[in-house]
Amino acid sequence: xxxxxxxxxxxxxxxxxxxxxxxxxxxxxxxxxxxxxxxxxxxxxxxxxxxxxxxxxxxxxxxxxxxxxxxxxxxxxxxxxxxxxxxxxxxxxxxxxxxxxxxxxxxxxxxxxxxxxxxxxxxxxxxxxxxxxxxxxxxxxxxxxxxxxxxxxxxxxxxxxxxxxxxxxxxxxxxxxxxxxxxxxxxxxxxxxxxxxxxxxxxxxxxxxxxxxxxxxxxxxxxxxxxxxxxxxxxxxxxxxxxxxxxxxxxxxxxxxxxxxxxxxxxxxxxxxxxxxxxxxxxxxxxxxxxxxxxxxxxxxxxxxxxxxxxxxxxxxxxxxxxxxxxxxxxxxxxx
Amino acid sequence: xxxxxxxxxxxxxxxxxxxxxxxxxxxxxxxxxxxxxxxxxxxxxxxxxxxxxxxxxxxxxxxxxxxxxxxxxxxxxxxxxxxxxxxxxxxxxxxxxxxxxxxxxxxxxxxxxxxxxxxxxxxxxxxxxxxxxxxxxxxxxxxxxxxxxxxxxxxxxxxxxxxxxxxxxxxxxxxxxxxxxxxxxxxxxxxxxxxxxxxxxxxxxxxxxxxxxxxxxxxxxxxxxxxxxxxxxxxxxxxxxxxxxxxxxxxxxxxxxxxxxxxxxxxxxxxxxxxxxxxxxxxxxxxxxxxx
Numbered sequence: 001x002x003x004x005x006x007x008x009x010x011x012x013x014x015x016x017x018x019x020x021x022x023x024x025x026x027x028x029x030x031x032x033x034x035x036x037x038x039x040x041x042x043x044x045x046x047x048x049x050x051x052x053x054x055x056x057x058x059x060x061x062x063x064x065x066x067x068x069x070x071x072x073x074x075x076x077x078x079x080x081x082x083x084x085x086x087x088x089x090x091x092x093x094x095x096x097x098x099x100x101x102x103x104x105x106x107x108x109x110x111x112x113x114x115x116x117x118x119x120x121x122x123x124x125x126x127x128x129x130x131x132x133x134x135x136x137x138x139x140x141x142x143x144x145x146x147x148x149x150x151x152x153x154x155x156x157x158x159x160x161x162x163x164x165x166x167x168x169x170x171x172x173x174x175x176x177x178x179x180x181x182x183x184x185x186x187x188x189x190x191x192x193x194x195x196x197x198x199x200x201x202x203x204x205x206x207x208x209x210x211x212x213x214x215x216x217x218x219x220x221x222x223x224x225x226x227x228x229x230x231x232x233x234x235x236x237x238x239x240x241x242x243x244x245x246x247x248x249x250x251x252x253x254x255x256x257x258x259x260x261x262x263x264x265x266x267x268x269x270x271x272x273x274x275x276x277x278x279x280x281x282x283x284x285x286x287x288x289x290x291x292x293x294x295x296x297x298x299x300x301x302x303x304x305x306x307x308x309x310x311x312x313x314x315x316x317x318x319x320x321x322x323x324x325x326x327x328x329x330x331x332x333x334x335x336x
Numbered sequence: 337x338x339x340x341x342x343x344x345x346x347x348x349x350x351x352x353x354x355x356x357x358x359x360x361x362x363x364x365x366x367x368x369x370x371x372x373x374x375x376x377x378x379x380x381x382x383x384x385x386x387x388x389x390x391x392x393x394x395x396x397x398x399x400x401x402x403x404x405x406x407x408x409x410x411x412x413x414x415x416x417x418x419x420x421x422x423x424x425x426x427x428x429x430x431x432x433x434x435x436x437x438x439x440x441x442x443x444x445x446x447x448x449x450x451x452x453x454x455x456x457x458x459x460x461x462x463x464x465x466x467x468x469x470x471x472x473x474x475x476x477x478x479x480x481x482x483x484x485x486x487x488x489x490x491x492x493x494x495x496x497x498x499x500x501x502x503x504x505x506x507x508x509x510x511x512x513x514x515x516x517x518x519x520x521x522x523x524x525x526x527x528x529x530x531x532x533x534x535x536x537x538x539x540x541x542x543x544x545x546x547x548x549x550x551x552x553x554x555x556x557x558x559x560x561x562x563x564x565x566x567x568x569x570x571x572x573x574x575x576x577x578x579x580x581x582x583x584x585x586x587x588x589x590x591x592x593x594x595x596x597x598x599x600x601x602x603x604x605x606x607x608x609x610x611x612x613x614x615x616x617x618x619x620x621x622x623x624x625x626x627x628x
Binding site: 060064066068112113115116117118119120122123124126127128131134138248249252253255259263288289291292294295298299302303306 | 371373420423424427428429430431432433434435437438440441442445446448449556557560563564567571598599601602604605608609612613616
């Protein structure tokens with residue numbers, strides 16, 4: 001079997017296993033009684049985080065920019081959805097408005113920042129992150145301030161009540177699959193290939209007729225829209241939102257998780273989000289020291305393996321397969 | 337008017353401290369293309385070295401301050417360069433950016449876990465008095481901060497322009513290849529830059545902590561102020577960083593008094609967007625040429 005086929009089979013198996021996770025399989029002879037409520041919640045949180053991380057991956061991994069505001073965009077989406085659905089509007093509408101709102105804010109923010117040098121977007125998003133947090137905290141009439149918004153109801157979609165944890169989980173799974181497909185399409189399209197050209201050598205891409213600024217701007221806006229859409233799913237998942245998860249700290253963690261997972265790969269955001277969401281659950285014993293350990297690991301990883309976990313796995317996999325691969329290296333191909 | 341004068345001096349005092357942090361940030365960027373996203377936490381940390389010296393080892397404040405500066409040069413200068421920047425500089429800019437962000441989280445949570453999560457009062461060396469100039473009440477402490485900050489900057493300016501080592505550092509920053517040919521030990525000059533940055537951060541830390549209290553999360557605001565000061569002044573200019581720092585400090589204080597206290601921390605964002613829209617090279621900066 002070719003490695004491409006293997007990857008598809010593994011992916012399909014993983015999706016199947018994930019879909020079965022909330023079910024009690026003991027009647028079918030499998031010794032697995034299904035995840036409890038909290039387990040399903042964590043898995044859903046992982047998927048929502050992965051959607052936002054996909055956006056960061058587009059901005060950082062494909063367009064070569066740095067964003068330090070993904071949690072702020074998550075907040076924009078979460079608060080928009082919470083406020084609109086509490087006002088009685090349907091969830092689908094709130095979901096679209098959340099994504100479009102984040103997209104527009106991304107355009108407004110990216111437009112000035114991308115006129116100047118590299119790294120300016122990082123500083124602008126850093127400052128924006130602080131600003132969003134201030135707005136959420138200070139405008140009590142709209143956001144409830146520090147006490148937040150509680151009692152966000154999970155929606156009923158096409159007659160299916162998403163209130164039970166498992167139903168909401170499957171709903172988020174479908175949404176994640178759709179958004180992964182859209183991301184895959186963006187990256188594979190000629191449009192997406194221009195992103196890669198621009199990351200590798202922006203000035204050369206420009207001389208080949210790629211409008212560098214427009215591409216970077218759209219990459220940033222689409223990536224931010226992914227943050228907004230993830231936020232729109234986050235609000236009904238947790239059913240209560242307050243300013244804390246949308247501050248600067250979580251935004252920094254979003255950037256780190258994407259790099260840890262593996263930049264510029266489709267799988268990277270899922271791996272990175274798993275590390276960021278699932279690891280703290282397993283590292284309960286480390287309590288407050290979790291972030292300290294995590295930050296130290298990231299620094300070590302940057303020094304030894306800047307391509308992230310996916311890159312590391314690829315390297316291990318490739319070196320193990322190389323001897324019985326049976327393929328002679330093509331002429332002129334450099335072998336490490 | 338008297339209110340305005342008071343706000344102006346208070347703004348200049350905090351601005352001078354921001355300038356110290358911004359100068360270090362700019363120097364590092366010039367000498368080694370290191371964008372240090374942990375710069376704010378570099379300003380947060382030395383105060384805790386001093387606090388640890390006083391409360392854990394019973395040192396008097398003067399010795400503790402000295403200890404803070406020395407430790408800062410060791411940890412934020414030498415260790416930062418050898419453990420984080422040197423292994424990463426070949427990996428490209430992004431891994432280094434990510435690593436300094438991780439370092440910022442590391443320092444922040446390290447201080448929180450090891451020392452305290454509470455804001456700590458910090459001693460000041462300046463007298464409590466108030467002098468009256470044109471009817472405006474000026475705190476002696478603010479005058480003291482301005483004096484010390486500007487002496488430090490003047491000393492640095494003299495070192496960079498007036499000594500042989502300082503000029504070698506400038507040469508190494510502007511054109512490492514030619515500097516190397518002329519026999520300058522570029523590696524050593526870069527190390528000096530890291531030491532100077534750490535010392536400036538420590539000075540800023542000792543001056544700002546009596547005003548804002550020492551807290552593990554201070555790096556967020558301080559870092560943002562330093563970045564924006566560097567950009568407002570012109571990314572590649574030490575003079576620019578001084579002007580930028582003062583501008584940010586003054587506008588910050590005026591905005592807090594006349595516009596809104598609640599949105600004080602949003603001032604850097606607006607300054608940043610304004611400068612990018614109307615003067616992207618910064619107040620004193622030059623345009624940079626790009627090469628393929």
